[in-house]
Amino acid sequence: MRVTVSRKAHFNSAHRLYRPDWSFEKNDAIFGKCNNPNYHGHNYDLTVSVTGEIDPETGFVMDVKILKDFIKSEVEDAFDHKNLKKYKLDKLMLLNK
Numbered sequence: 001m002r003v004t005v006s007r008k009a010h011f012n013s014a015h016r017l018y019r020p021d022w023s024f025e026k027n028d029a030i031f032g033k034c035n036n037p038n039y040h041g042h043n044y045d046l047t048v049s050v051t052g053e054i055d056p057e058t059g060f061v062m063d064v065k066i067l068k069d070f071i072k073s074e075v076e077d078a079f080d081h082k083n084l085k086k087y088k089l090d091k092l093m094l095l096n097k
Contacts, residue, residue: 011080
């Protein structure tokens, strides 16, 4: 039997959306608050799901502690209260705007 195990996380990060080839006014008209030169913050909710067969010995699809530790080290520690510009993720956000 396949089941899905999910774990939620929350983090806060800042970014600035702007194009250096545009004037401040054009950036402000297009990106609004996200064009703030002092950056603009967001709250993020993350859900990670793992689907698989139940291990007959443990009854686990995955040890949730391992999943929790992975999310903490790879997402929360990396991005919580950080500037996403450093990671060039602001361009990714621009695509999703």
